[in-house]
Amino acid sequence: MIKAKKSLGQNFLIDQNIINKIIDLVDIKNKNILEIGPGTGSLTLEILKKKPKKIILVEKDDKLFDLLKDKLNKDVEFINKDVLKIDENNLNKQILTVFGNLPYNISTEILSKWILNLSPKKVWFNCLVLMFQKEVANRIISKFNTKDYGRLAILANWRLNIKKIMDIKPNSFQPRPKVESTVLFFEPKKNFMKFKNAKNLEKITRIFFMHRRKIIKKPFNQLFNNNENIASELGIDLNLRPQNLDFNTYYELTKKYEFLRS
């Protein structure tokens, strides 16, 4: 019996019905697959049944990694590393289809890193099927003027089309997590605003959302040196709160910020 490590966000899927639903979301046959955190292999085994061309597994836990290696013993590429430390852009020559019941403690970090490091020209995945804590998923799919809306949604929607697939109850996992989970499906956007450096979008949203309840006049002036004409140009009312600006306004602000600094 494997003792799950809380520090590595280990909640293993045990509900075969849910496992099948996740696997059936995308075409796997002859595709190049990447799975993050395969754990005991519940998703991995089902993926292999669908005959992918190749599968790459990234698992940080040494013990699980060894167990899985013995169990699978197939044409699988094993990477015993922290997913945050791999260079995902150069993981595989061909485009990857990604699965991950993500470790909850670092799920937003993984998604943010992938988006910030995405090349404007060549995207390394065709889709992502990822599981998050429901509360985190709600933030990712949130829209402006709602309480969940914030930096994560603005960043994710910049490069990705996002679809909610399903909520999953705690009793589908062993050990049972305290909260519900949600599976999201992501595809790269073909059209998106090009920035010199995606970190500027991160910076703008960090400063705007520093105080959610306060009006945006102060963060705006901090970033744009009190040049309130820019706000008028972009049609932004500085008496609004950060959650009242839609995605596109944040992308426009980033573009303007970069332009003024060039």
Ligand code: SAM
């Ligand atoms: N895929 C399995 C399943 O659905 O039953 C396990 C999912 S469990 C929620 C998360 C997995 O990610 C665990 O196997 C854990 O060891 C692994 N993990 C945690 N942190 C990691 C990291 N930084 N890099 C790679 N894998 C990690």
